[in-house]
Amino acid sequence: SNTLVLQDVSKTYGETVALAKVSLVVRPGELVVLLGPSGAGKSTIFRCITGLAKPEEGSVEVLGQSITVLPPAKLRLARRDIGLIFQQFNLIGRLSAIKNVLAGRLGYVPAWRVILRLFHTRDRQLALANLDRVGLLHQAYQRANSLSGGQQQRVAIARVLTQESRVVLADEPVSSLDPEASETVLGILRGVCHERGIAVLCSLHQVDLARRYADRIVGLRDGRIVYDGPTEGLQAET
Ligand code: ADP
Ligand code: ADP
Numbered sequence: 001s002n003t004l005v006l007q008d009v010s011k012t013y014g015e016t017v018a019l020a021k022v023s024l025v026v027r028p029g030e031l032v033v034l035l036g037p038s039g040a041g042k043s044t045i046f047r048c049i050t051g052l053a054k055p056e057e058g059s060v061e062v063l064g065q066s067i068t069v070l071p072p073a074k075l076r077l078a079r080r081d082i083g084l085i086f087q088q089f090n091l092i093g094r095l096s097a098i099k100n101v102l103a104g105r106l107g108y109v110p111a112w113r114v115i116l117r118l119f120h121t122r123d124r125q126l127a128l129a130n131l132d133r134v135g136l137l138h139q140a141y142q143r144a145n146s147l148s149g150g151q152q153q154r155v156a157i158a159r160v161l162t163q164e165s166r167v168v169l170a171d172e173p174v175s176s177l178d179p180e181a182s183e184t185v186l187g188i189l190r191g192v193c194h195e196r197g198i199a200v201l202c203s204l205h206q207v208d209l210a211r212r213y214a215d216r217i218v219g220l221r222d223g224r225i226v227y228d229g230p231t232e233g234l235q236a237e238t
Helices: 042-049 072-080 097-106 112-116 121-133 149-162 179-196 207-213
Strands: 004-013 016-026 031-035 057-062 082-085 167-170 199-204 216-221 224-229
Touching: 004 042, 016 042, 016 057, 016 199, 016 224, 031 179, 031 207, 042 057, 042 199, 072 082, 082 149, 097 121, 097 149, 121 149, 149 179, 179 199, 179 207
Parallel strands: 031 199, 031 216, 082 167, 167 199
Antiparallel strands: 004 016, 004 057, 216 224
């Protein structure tokens, strides 16, 4: 079954056509890289999937639910199933790595500070196991903002694992990392995607990284899909 399905999605901002009839599918355990230059429409695709942007046309389905027609309360629930990884990590800097990871389990509640202290051992063990998976067991109790960029992005991966998201959107996850950390982060993302059967849509603008880590590449340019296929086939199109 398909975990993420976009069909003929169009979105305009005034005169700007951000997306023109975009269709794409991501299956469980598949890492699809959305490849395109700045302004191609990558972020707009993510905003349409999370319901933050409403396309004028087309449909977006996440785990069998049609995001485009959900009322606000149901949309908030559906959004909890989607794991998000951002360019700037979006961790709570003064909190420990493990607390950031545990926060993935709750979603964002106002009383997080209090509630996080009441977690069951089981949740703590799950968080530690996921920190271990991303190679950060020994940094579990360090403050997030004391970690390197690559380490922070690995905490963000541990957070979506703890959230047990079956769909993960990674919006330019390595754009603020050095080449070595980029490779580590993409290697881990690919690994957990395959192991846990998560559907991952990851935007990148580096062709070489896309070729090496994607299961499939979707090339986007000026809001249109210009390529959708295996990594080997990309050459001619870009
Ligand atoms: P990418 O993420 O690939 O850099 P975006 O999805 O951010 O591309 O943008 C696609 C196009 O839509 C660009 O031309 C951009 O200027 C335009 N755009 C995106 N968001 C807005 C907005 N809120 N208002 C106006 N134009 C926007
Ligand atoms: P805060 O930052 O809110 O003061 P901590 O993050 O230091 O709290 O600790 C939160 C919980 O994690 C506490 O229950 C504490 O016992 C536990 N904890 C803190 N450090 C460690 C550690 N190195 N090993 C195991 N448990 C720890």
